[in-house]
Amino acid sequence: MCGITGIFDTRGGSAISQAVLQRMNDSQLHRGPDEGSLHIEPGVGLGHRRLSIIDIATGQQPLFNEDGSVVVVFNGEIYNYQQLIPELQALGHVFHTKSDTEVIVHAWESWGADCVKRFRGMFAFALWDRNQQTFFMARDRLGVKPMHYALLDDGTLLFGSELKSILAHGGLCRDMDPLAVEEYFALGYVAEPRTIFKQSKKLPPGHTLAIKRGQPLGEPVAYWDVQFSLDNPISEGDAQAELVQRLQESVRLRMISEVPLGAFLSGGVDSSAVVAVMAGLSQEPVNTCSIGFDDPAFNESAFAQQVADRYHTNHRLEVVKSDDFDLIDTLARLYDEPYADSSAIPTYRVCQLARKHVTVALSGDGGDESFGGYRRYRLHLMEERMRAALPLGVRRPLFGALGRLYPKADWAPRMFRAKTTFEGLSRSSVEAYFHSVSILRGPMREALFSQSFKTELAGYNALEVFRRHAAQAGTDDPLALIQYLDLKTYLVGDINTKVDRASMAHSLEVREPLMDHELVEWLATLPSSQKIRGQEGKYIFKKSMESYLPQDVLYRPKMGFAVPLARWFRGPLKQRVRDAVLGDRLLATGWFNPVYLQHLVEAHQSGARDYSAPLWTLLMFDAFLRQVVDGRVTEPAAVAV
Incomplete structure (x- = not known):
């Protein structure tokens, strides 16, 4: 795992400043504290920070082909590199290392841009081919590893791997993109391909970008997508057996390492399944790490302990205080743009704990999206059955009116909170799902933003992100459609971003067996009835794991990795919220309605409403403005180990 960065003159061969490139590279020291190297030639500068995992002795980067005409910098792991080496040797390539990085340069020479289709892993890389005068960038299929440009x-x-390396160059215009701000307040993150700054972008997952020197910069090209065919005729029993085999293969590939390796163990189904499979593949006890909370409402460490005891793992548990909110500014610096998932706090802490004992950790991320684990999926399917009973032309005016008239009742039992249901029934499937996952829903954003900011938006709505992806989904199955949307949005923009930044802040590599693209492709062929059955999510996954995991780990209610925001904002963070949300920094942007900001704070702190999620979103936006925009932080990030 590493950090990569660089400079390419698309028009010619101008001199590259070594001092500037060094500054860009040093800004990502935390991603690779073991080694750092640069390559500079006319019009090209590549930087690499290395966290040594595979071929520690000879895997240094930037890395070249035999005659030095192709050079690459690479972040990630190519898990099938050992199978590709003999194939490339048979084509005449000579290997000088045993690293997966060298596979990339030779695969490029033999297969060109299609080389990425042969790679199984998580990766972001950039290479320069001097003979072809071509600069080439690529990102893995599910966006595990980041790439900004x-x-x-x-x-x-x-x-660069992180936006901070591009900011460190000094030439990027820091004008913020109002459309990105709209996406952030809807989703809690800025969705690919945007970044918070107008002039920079994220390379979308499953895409490449080739630039021929002297030619205009084109658009990224997709090389992969998942197809939800749902047409696999396999029996349920055979599907369970094949799922176990595929999971074993995925985990086995991700256990290749020359440094200490372990796993996160939250006590949920996904991480517990990964640990169970690891234990079956390992001759030594598996190293596992858990974070517990001193508030029982948020603590699931007892379930993690059950799995640790069953498989005799070397288990480390660290209990953190539920008032662990001193990371707000640290998180703003880590993410480089506004990011509002508060579970970044415990994720940061579990990475901090894991790095004390291992350099590589396997996670259970991606399971909810592919197996159908989110509670919101079941609620959406229930609403879909109701939507199917009436045409949209009837539903929109009828339930739209009911939604506007029905009072919001956060305090009431869920069955009586009909306002959200009415609002959902008045929408199309894609609109309803977007509405259900939005942090600040449409009417709230309408009230939050000033008239001048809404003029800047010119009618843009973050719903367009979902509509764009839905148009490519190739399915109208209610579950498959929203799984596809999450694979393209939430998994990439929220989950993968959270884990990448939190882990790399501690120089920890995290690998994700449940995001293996071959596993994801196979799961997309299974009927949706094998994923959600009745009120049971992850049906096929849980059934396949029954002989591996305790029943109360498999079938207990999903807890999630949450923190007590509502209590914080009425207690220890009460004044901080007031200072941030009602302070000069947000008002100075001219983007927010001060009356509505006052309402959010007063209604929450009086106990009348639970506005904890919107307030956290505003708090983190204020921290971003202070730490990144105003602070202009470009010095190297501290390495916390």
Whole structure:
């Protein structure tokens, strides 16, 4: 696992400043504290920070082909590299290392841009082919590893694992994109391909970008997508057996390491299944790490302990205080743009704990999306059955009116909170799902933003992100459609972003067996009835794990990795919220309605409403403005180990 960055003159061979490239590379020291190297030639500068995992002795980067005409910097792991080496050797390539990085340069020479289709893993890389005068960037299929880039007005292309390396160049215009701000307040993150800054972008997952020197910068090209065919005729029993086999293969590939390896163990189904499979593949006890909370409402460490005891793992548990809110500014610096998932706090802490004992940790991320584990999926399917009973032309005016008239009742039992249901029934499937996952829903954003900001938006709504992906989904199955949407949005923009930044802040590599693209593709062929059956999510996964995990781990209610925001904002963070949300920094943007900001704070702190999620979103936006925009932090990030 590493950090990569660089500069490419798309128009010619201008001199690259070593000092500037060094500054960009050093800004990502935390991603690779073991080694750091640069390669500079006319019009090209590549930087690499290394966290040594595989081929520690000879896997240094930037790495070259035999004659030095192709050079690559790479972040991630190619898990099938050992199978590709003999194939490439048979084509005449000579290997000088035993690293997966060298596979990339030779695969590029033999297969060109299609080389990425041969790679199984998590990766972001950039290479320069001097003979073809081509600069090439690629990102893995599910967006596990990040890639940011920006084209400056003078034709200079900048790229980096993190946005901070591009900011460190000094030439990026920091004008914020109002459309990205709209996406952030709807979703809690800025969705690919946007970043918070107008001039920079994220390379979307499953895409490549080739730039021929002297030619205009084109658009990224997709090389992969998941197809929810749902047409696999396999029996339920055979599907369970095949799922176990595929999971074993995925985990086995991710256990290749020359450094200490372990796993996160939350006590949920996904991480517990990964640990169970690891234990079956390992001759030594598996290293496992859990975070517990001193508030029982948020603590599931007892379930993690059950799994640890069953498999005799070397288990480490660290209990953190539920008032662990001193990371707000740290998180703003880590993420480089507004990011509002409060579970970033415990994720940061579990990575901090894991790094004390291992350099590589396997996680259970991606299971909810592929197996159908989110509670919101079951609620959406229930609403879909109701939507199917009446045409949209009837539902929209009828339930739209009921939704406007029915009072919001956060305090009431869920069955009486009909306002959200009415609002959902008045919408199309995609609109309803977007509405259900939004942090600040449409009417709230309408009230939050000033008239001048809404003029800047020119009618843009973050719903367009979902509509764009839905148009590519190739399915109208109610579950498959929203799984596809989550694989393209929430998994990438929220989950993968959270884990990448939190882990790399501690120089920890996290690997994700449940996001293996071959496993994801196979699961997409299974009927939706094998994923959600009745009120049981992850049906096929849980059935396949019954002989591996305790019943109360498999079938207990999903808890999630949450923190007590509502209590914080009425207690220890009461004044901090008031200072941030009602302070000069947010008002100075001219983007927010001060009357509505006052309402959010007063209604929450009086106990009349639970506005904890919107307030956290505003708090983190204020921290971003203070730490990144105003602070202009470009010095190297501290390495916390």
